[in-house]
Amino acid sequence: MTRKNKTTRFSPGWLLAAALALAVFFVCIGTPYAGPKQVVSAKGGDCKACHGQEKVFSPSHPDTKAMAYKDCLGCHAKGGPQMLQGKLPGSHLHQLRGVTCEKCHGKVAKPEAVDVNQCLKCHNADKLAERTAKVKPENPHTSPHYGTSLDCTLCHRQHAKSENYCNQCHQFNFVVP
Amino acid sequence: MSDDAGEKKGLTRRGFLKSAGGVAAVAGMAAGGIAVGAREGATRPAAVPKKWDQAYDVVIIGSGFAGLAAAIEAKSAGASVVVIEKMPVHGGNSIINGGDFCAPVTRLQKAAGVQDSPDLMYKDMMKAGLYLNNPELARILADNAGGALEWCEDYVGAKFTRLNFHGGHSVKRANQTANASGSELVNKMLAKAKGLGVEVLTRTKMERMITNKDGRVVGIEVKTGYRYPDEKTGKTANIKAGKAVVLTSGGFSNDIALRQIQDPRLTDKFGTTNQPGATGEALLAACMAGAMDVQMDWIQLGPWTSPDEKGFGHVPLFCERLVGYGPMIDPATGKRFFKETGNRKERADAIILLGHPVIIMGDSYSVPKQVFPGALEKGLQNGAVKKFDSLEAMAKNYNIPLETFQKEIARWNSFVEKKKDDDFDCMIFPDAKPTVAPPFYAARLWPKVHHTMGGLVIDRNAQVFGFSLKPVKGLYAAGEVTGGIHGAVRLGGVAMADCIVFGRIAGRNAAKETAWG
Numbered sequence: 020m021t022r023k024n025k026t027t028r029f030s031p032g033w034l035l036a037a038a039l040a041l042a043v044f045f046v047c048i049g050t051p052y053a054g055p056k057q058v059v060s061a062k063g064g065d066c067k068a069c070h071g072q073e074k075v076f077s078p079s080h081p082d083t084k085a086m087a088y089k090d091c092l093g094c095h096a097k098g099g100p101q102m103l104q105g106k107l108p109g110s111h112l113h114q115l116r117g118v119t120c121e122k123c124h125g126k127v128a129k130p131e132a133v134d135v136n137q138c139l140k141c142h143n144a145d146k147l148a149e150r151t152a153k154v155k156p157e158n159p160h161t162s163p164h165y166g167t168s169l170d171c172t173l174c175h176r177q178h179a180k181s182e183n184y185c186n187q188c189h190q191f192n193f194v195v196p
Numbered sequence: 197m198s199d200d201a202g203e204k205k206g207l208t209r210r211g212f213l214k215s216a217g218g219v220a221a222v223a224g225m226a227a228g229g230i231a232v233g234a235r236e237g238a239t240r241p242a243a244v245p246k247k248w249d250q251a252y253d254v255v256i257i258g259s260g261f262a263g264l265a266a267a268i269e270a271k272s273a274g275a276s277v278v279v280i281e282k283m284p285v286h287g288g289n290s291i292i293n294g295g296d297f298c299a300p301v302t303r304l305q306k307a308a309g310v311q312d313s314p315d316l317m318y319k320d321m322m323k324a325g326l327y328l329n330n331p332e333l334a335r336i337l338a339d340n341a342g343g344a345l346e347w348c349e350d351y352v353g354a355k356f357t358r359l360n361f362h363g364g365h366s367v368k369r370a371n372q373t374a375n376a377s378g379s380e381l382v383n384k385m386l387a388k389a390k391g392l393g394v395e396v397l398t399r400t401k402m403e404r405m406i407t408n409k410d411g412r413v414v415g416i417e418v419k420t421g422y423r424y425p426d427e428k429t430g431k432t433a434n435i436k437a438g439k440a441v442v443l444t445s446g447g448f449s450n451d452i453a454l455r456q457i458q459d460p461r462l463t464d465k466f467g468t469t470n471q472p473g474a475t476g477e478a479l480l481a482a483c484m485a486g487a488m489d490v491q492m493d494w495i496q497l498g499p500w501t502s503p504d505e506k507g508f509g510h511v512p513l514f515c516e517r518l519v520g521y522g523p524m525i526d527p528a529t530g531k532r533f534f535k536e537t538g539n540r541k542e543r544a545d546a547i548i549l550l551g552h553p554v555i556i557m558g559d560s561y562s563v564p565k566q567v568f569p570g571a572l573e574k575g576l577q578n579g580a581v582k583k584f585d586s587l588e589a590m591a592k593n594y595n596i597p598l599e600t601f602q603k604e605i606a607r608w609n610s611f612v613e614k615k616k617d618d619d620f621d622c623m624i625f626p627d628a629k630p631t632v633a634p635p636f637y638a639a640r641l642w643p644k645v646h647h648t649m650g651g652l653v654i655d656r657n658a659q660v661f662g663f664s665l666k667p668v669k670g671l672y673a674a675g676e677v678t679g680g681i682h683g684a685v686r687l688g689g690v691a692m693a694d695c696i697v698f699g700r701i702a703g704r705n706a707a708k709e710t711a712w713g
Contacts, residue, residue, distance in 0.1 A: 164291045164379045188507035
C-alpha cells in the first residue's frame with residue numbers, strides 16, 4: 020500500500036532469514052555442485068557428463084573426454100607418484116577400463132548397492148591375498164579376524180573416497196585404491 | 197595368598213577422582229558437556245504392525261560369541277532363527293578378542309598339572325567382583341564353563357592349545373585358542389550356525405522392540421541395508437519373533453555418552469579396546485521395553501593396554517603373559533608400585549592414581565618363553581614393545597632413575613628366587629626366573645575402557661527381568677549386554693565363558709517359548 024510497507028518487506032532481517040533458509044536447504048540436499056549426476060551412458064573420460072561445470076582438474080590438465088584408461092597411464096603409471104589409485108573413487112577406474120555402471124548394477128532405472136558377490140565375479144579374494152602377502156605391516160587382503168571374507172567396499176569405496184577399514188582399531192599405512 | 201584389602205583403600209572409585217588423571221578428566225567433562233555419539237537415543241517400543249516383513253521363531257541381535265551360541269542352540273532345538281548384526285562384519289568384539297576361555301578342570305589344565313575346581317573359579321569371581329556378583333548366575337557360569345569349553349572344542353570344532361594365567365585368578369585356567377584370537381571360535385561358530393540353516397544378516401540394525409498389549413516382546417523394528425555409522429541409511433522393516441527375541445548386542449565401552457553418564461571419569465580422553473559398534477542403543481531399547489538394568493557404572497579399564505598403539509593392540513598379550521615373571525615399574529621412581537598379578541580394577545586404578553604410564557618388563561628367558569611370537573614381533577614392529585641390550589639402556593629410554601631401578605630389579609629377583617614377594621604379594625610362578633638375561637623387553641601401559649560389567653538383569657534361564665520385578669515375556673539376553681554376573685570386576689578370560697554358557701541357555705529357552713500367535 021505504501022512505500023513504508025515495501026521497505027519492511029525487504030528489511031535486513033528478512034534477507035538474513037532468507038539467506039539462512041537457503042543455506043539450510045543446501046546443507047540438507049547437499050551443495051548444488053558437489054553431488055555429480057550419475058549418468059549411466061557417460062564415458063569414463065567425459066567428466067562434464069556428470070560433473071558439469073565443476074572444476075575437477077587443474078587448468079593445465081589435458082582434455083580427457085576421448086581418453087581411455089591406457090591413455091591416463093602415460094602420466095599416471097600404477098605404482099608411480101601420480102597413480103590414480105587412491106585419488107579417484109573406484110567407480111571411475113572401473114568406468115575408465117570399460118566396467119560401466121550397468122556391468123555391476125544391471126540395466127535398471129534406479130541402481131542399488133550391490134553385494135560382494137558382484138565384485139567376486141571378476142576379483143578372486145584368495146588370489147588377491149596371495150598377491151599382497153608381502154605388504155607391510157600386514158597383508159591388507161586377509162586378517163586373523165575375518166580371513167578373506169570381508170566386503171571389498173569396506174575399503175574400496177566405489178562412489179566415495181576409499182578408506183582403510185583396519186584403521187578403526189589398527190594403524191596400518193596402506194594406500195587404498 | 198593374603199587378602200590385599202589394605203592396598204585397595206584409597207583406590208576406590210572416589211579415590212580415583214583425586215588423582216591427576218581424574219581431575220583432568222572431570223575438568224574436560226565440565227568444559228565439554230556430555231559428548232553425544234553418532235547415534236540417537238533409544239526409542240519407545242512400537243505397537244504390533246499389521247504386516248510383518250519377515251518372521252522367525254527366534255530373533256537374535258548381535259553376532260558375537262553369545263549370539264552365535266544362542267543361534268546354534270535355538271536352531272538345534274528346532275526353531276527358525278535369524279541373527280542380525282548392525283555392522284558390515286560379523287563377530288563384534290568377540291572376533292577381535294584374545295581368545296582366552298576360562299574354565300576349571302580342563303584338558304590343558306590336567307596336562308599342566310593344575311589343580312582347579314568350579315568352586316575355586318566361583319570364589320575367584322566373587323572376590324574380584326567385591327561380592328556384588330549375582331551369586332546364582334556366577335555359580336551357573338563356574339559350574340558350566342568346563343562343559344561349554346568342551347562344546348566349543350568337540351561340537352563347534354574350535355582348537356584350544358595353550359593354558360594362560362590372568363590376574364585375579366588363583367590358578368592358570370585360561371584356555372587359549374590356537375590363533376590367540378576369538379576369531380578361531382567365532383568363525384567356526386558362524387560356519388556351524390549357517391550350516392544348520394541359521395540366517396545371518398549384517399548391516400541390519402535394531403531400532404526398537406515391538407511389544408503387544410500385554411507387554412510381551414513379539415518382534416523388532418530394524419533398518420536393513422544400514423551403513424554404520426550413518427543413521428540416515430537403511431530401510432525400516434519389521435521382523436516377527438514368533439517365540440522370542442534374544443539380545444546379545446554386547447557392551448557399551450565405545451559409547452562415550454552412555455559410559456560418561458554411568459562413570460563421569462570416562463570421557464573421550466580414555467581410548468577403548470572395543471570395536472566401534474560397541475555402543476548401548478540396543479540395551480537402552482530393551483530398557484524402554486521394560487527390561488531392568490543393573491550395575492551400569494562398573495565399567496572396566498584394561499590395565500595392560502599401551503598408549504603407544506591403537507585399540508587393544510599387541511601389548512596386552514605381552515603384558516599378561518609376563519605378570520608373575522617380570523616386574524611392573526613406575527618410571528618416575530624406578531620402583532614397583534603394585535601387585536602385578538592383581539585383578540584388572542586394582543591394577544588400572546593403581547596406574548591411573550600415579551597419573552602417568554608405567555612399564556612392564558621381561559628378559560630373554562621370560563619373554564620368548566611366555567609371549568605369543570606373533571604378538572611380540574608385531575609389538576616390536578609398531579614400536580609399542582621395545583628391546584634393550586641392558587637395564588641401563590632401558591632406564592635411559594624411559595627416563596628411569598638408574599640406581600634405584602637397578603636396586604629394585606635386584607630386590608624383585610630375590611623375591612623370584614624364594615618365590616615370595618614381600619612387597620606386594622605378587623604371585624610368582626614356579627618356572628619364573630630372575631630378570632637378568634639380556635636383551636630386555638619392555639612396554640608402556642596406560643588403561644583403556646574394556647568391558648562394561650553392568651547391563652540387563654537376567655535370571656537363571658537367561659530371561660530378562662523387568663522393572664515390573666517380573667520376567668519380560670519373550671525377551672532373553674546373554675553376554676556383555678547383561679549385568680550382575682561379574683559384579684565389580686570381570687576377571688580376564690571369563691567373558692568367553694559367560695557368553696557361551698548363557699548364550700546357550702538363552703538359545704535353548706528361547707526355542708522352548710510358547711509361540712504367541
